Amino acid sequence: MRYFLTGAAGFIGSHLVDRLLAGGHDVVGYDDFSTGQQSFLDMALRNPRFELVRGDVLDDTALCAAMSGCDLVFHLAANADVRFGTENPRKDLEQNTLATFNVLEAMRRNRIRRIAFSSTGSIYGEPEVFPTPERAPFPIQTSLYGASKLACEGLISAYCEGFGFESYIFRFVAILGERYTHGSIVDFVKSLRRDATHLRVLGDGRQRKSYLYVHDCLDAILVAIDKAGDRVNIFNLGTDEYCQVTDSIRWITERLGVKPQLVFTGGERGWIGDSPFIFLDCGRVRSLGWTPGLSIREGVVRTVDYLVQNPWVLDARP
Amino acid sequence: MRYFLTGAAGFIGSHLVDRLLAGGHDVVGYDDFSTGQQSFLDMALRNPRFELVRGDVLDDTALCAAMSGCDLVFHLAANADVRFGTENPRKDLEQNTLATFNVLEAMRRNRIRRIAFSSTGSIYGEPEVFPTPERAPFPIQTSLYGASKLACEGLISAYCEGFGFESYIFRFVAILGERYTHGSIVDFVKSLRRDATHLRVLGDGRQRKSYLYVHDCLDAILVAIDKAGDRVNIFNLGTDEYCQVTDSIRWITERLGVKPQLVFTGGERGWIGDSPFIFLDCGRVRSLGWTPGLSIREGVVRTVDYLVQNPWVLDARP
Numbered sequence: 001m002r003y004f005l006t007g008a009a010g011f012i013g014s015h016l017v018d019r020l021l022a023g024g025h026d027v028v029g030y031d032d033f034s035t036g037q038q039s040f041l042d043m044a045l046r047n048p049r050f051e052l053v054r055g056d057v058l059d060d061t062a063l064c065a066a067m068s069g070c071d072l073v074f075h076l077a078a079n080a081d082v083r084f085g086t087e088n089p090r091k092d093l094e095q096n097t098l099a100t101f102n103v104l105e106a107m108r109r110n111r112i113r114r115i116a117f118s119s120t121g122s123i124y125g126e127p128e129v130f131p132t133p134e135r136a137p138f139p140i141q142t143s144l145y146g147a148s149k150l151a152c153e154g155l156i157s158a159y160c161e162g163f164g165f166e167s168y169i170f171r172f173v174a175i176l177g178e179r180y181t182h183g184s185i186v187d188f189v190k191s192l193r194r195d196a197t198h199l200r201v202l203g204d205g206r207q208r209k210s211y212l213y214v215h216d217c218l219d220a221i222l223v224a225i226d227k228a229g230d231r232v233n234i235f236n237l238g239t240d241e242y243c244q245v246t247d248s249i250r251w252i253t254e255r256l257g258v259k260p261q262l263v264f265t266g267g268e269r270g271w272i273g274d275s276p277f278i279f280l281d282c283g284r285v286r287s288l289g290w291t292p293g294l295s296i297r298e299g300v301v302r303t304v305d306y307l308v309q310n311p312w313v314l315d316a317r318p
Numbered sequence: 319m320r321y322f323l324t325g326a327a328g329f330i331g332s333h334l335v336d337r338l339l340a341g342g343h344d345v346v347g348y349d350d351f352s353t354g355q356q357s358f359l360d361m362a363l364r365n366p367r368f369e370l371v372r373g374d375v376l377d378d379t380a381l382c383a384a385m386s387g388c389d390l391v392f393h394l395a396a397n398a399d400v401r402f403g404t405e406n407p408r409k410d411l412e413q414n415t416l417a418t419f420n421v422l423e424a425m426r427r428n429r430i431r432r433i434a435f436s437s438t439g440s441i442y443g444e445p446e447v448f449p450t451p452e453r454a455p456f457p458i459q460t461s462l463y464g465a466s467k468l469a470c471e472g473l474i475s476a477y478c479e480g481f482g483f484e485s486y487i488f489r490f491v492a493i494l495g496e497r498y499t500h501g502s503i504v505d506f507v508k509s510l511r512r513d514a515t516h517l518r519v520l521g522d523g524r525q526r527k528s529y530l531y532v533h534d535c536l537d538a539i540l541v542a543i544d545k546a547g548d549r550v551n552i553f554n555l556g557t558d559e560y561c562q563v564t565d566s567i568r569w570i571t572e573r574l575g576v577k578p579q580l581v582f583t584g585g586e587r588g589w590i591g592d593s594p595f596i597f598l599d600c601g602r603v604r605s606l607g608w609t610p611g612l613s614i615r616e617g618v619v620r621t622v623d624y625l626v627q628n629p630w631v632l633d634a635r636p
Binding site (some may be wrong): 086093098105125134148150151154158162234269273 | 385403407408416422448454455456464465468472477480481552
């Protein structure tokens with residue numbers, strides 16, 4: 001098989017490149033390195049079955065050319081920051097919705113019909129049902145990020161019906177692990193490195209969140225694209241637990257050996273569009289035989305260890 | 319109140335302009351006349367409280383300028399053809415998704431916070447529950463048109479959460495009545511005018527569809543924006559009945575006094591993305607005190623009468 005990956009130099013993308021190469025497949029990685037890291041592909045670049053194309057998913061021509069001859073597209077490139085949607089609403093529209101349209105059109109022109117897509121649990125807005133199943137009541141969007149991923153899912157499903165595509169859509173909780181470069185754990189570790197006596201926490205710290213270790217996430221994705229047989233296959237991906245923000249802070253500070261005073265900004269939500277409770281029902285992907293290997297706590301601890309060993313990550317993004 | 323309408327020269331838009339003017343309001347109509355008809359605004363243009371701006375919703379600058387000083391935006395401009403999505407997928411993306419983003423951004427720049435939006439029952443794809451309520455299980459999109467309207471709904475809801483907007487989202491069944499210019503009734507009447515002995519019917523004719531008379535639709539919209547008080551207010555709009563395609567054909571042919579032989583193209587669906595059964599639960603809008611005045615049959619008959627009296631409509635579009 002010859003796989004095409006957008007966002008190949010990103011956190012999840014680069015791990016997936018390594019896994020696919022280890023499985024003996026050919027891989028074409030596509031990334032504009034706006035947030036991706038060349039160093040994540042160090043191992044892949046030594047493999048003759050890996051081809052790296054530096055390009056923008058909004059560049060139709062380059063994207064279409066790079067995709068030629070591939071069998072399945074993993075579309076992982078995205079603006080993955082749920083927090084800053086209202087600062088620049090066009091970013092989610094362009095980097096998520098329009099980028100996904102471009103990927104689908106490039107696939108159509110190349111007669112590639114299988115796509116795997118990284119969606120998000122944020123798509124459920126503030127759900128009424130916990131754990132939230134894939135067929136939860138039609139949600140109301142609360143973030144521009146969630147809205148853009150919803151638009152992508154809709155496009156992908158319509159291409160399945162309209163053009164005979166097959167799709168694997170994964171609604172992730174927050175993913176953790178080695179090469180994790182942005183999100184709350186980075187923010188906390190970065191802040192504690194600057195000042196270990198105080199830690200500013202967005203919201204009241206009681207938000208309940210879910211996390212999944214990146215290799216568990218990839219196991220699930222690979223099982224799903226192997227075994228799922230519908231035209232549109234949608235899977236929640238998470239563990240069967242959640243934690244409070246203050247739990248994750250406790251695990252982080254214990255691991256770092258610091259005892260900061262927590263300063264809460266207050267309120268049920270950490271930012272506009274923050275969902276106070278994310279907990280997904282992952283029974284559907286578990287029914288394919290997948291189970292996560294690490295608990296949330298173990299995933300958080302590995303992530304902290306990675307960041308401590310790779311402090312450059314803390315400086316790599318604003 | 320000063321209202322802004324995109325798609326003001328369209329079927330539903332022009333009726334709404336007339337209704338708002340009759341209610342003593344100021345109205346700014348915006349239309350690029352790609353499908354809108356100047357003649358639909360004949361009455362409005364004689365009213366000094368009506369201002370018409372010829373412009374494209376994709377033209378940010380013109381849109382933003384035209385919207386200045388308005389209190390509520392009715393965003394009705396759209397590519398409303400569910401049937402031809404796969405022929406040009408970019409059309410739904412641009413004229414629906416991107417246009418709606420532009421409308422929201424123009425509102426934000428003008429500090430206008432209330433939007434009413436024409437969505438569609440097609441957003442439910444092929445639902446499992448009939449009549450389908452607004453909180454039906456998270457649907458899978460089956461048409462590019464539905465997918466684009468889903469994207470619009472998501473954007474609007476996210477703007478409500480992110481920027482304090484209030485929205486009224488209406489998921490229409492097919493709307494009928496005077497000034498109806500495209501859709502199956504036009505297609506049937508046009509075809510019968512050419513040849514009254516045969517009528518080609520897409521699918522097996524047993525598709526179950528819902529229709530609503532345009533003035534009933536507008537009554538519901540005006541009641542909803544007056545009474546609904548949530549940040550995001552979503553309403554199905556339809557009658558509490560449905561009919562088969564062959565029922566509507568019988569009513570049309572009886573009214574026209576013709577007896578064509580029906581030629582079915584076959585299959586459960588008339589085209590790619592056609593939903594074989596559309597029947598919405600409209601209990602939510604009914605709970606505000608609205609009821610439709612005309613049955614589906616009465617709406618079909620009025621539409622046929624309108625088309626017979628205005629044969630130019632049959633030639634106005636391909």
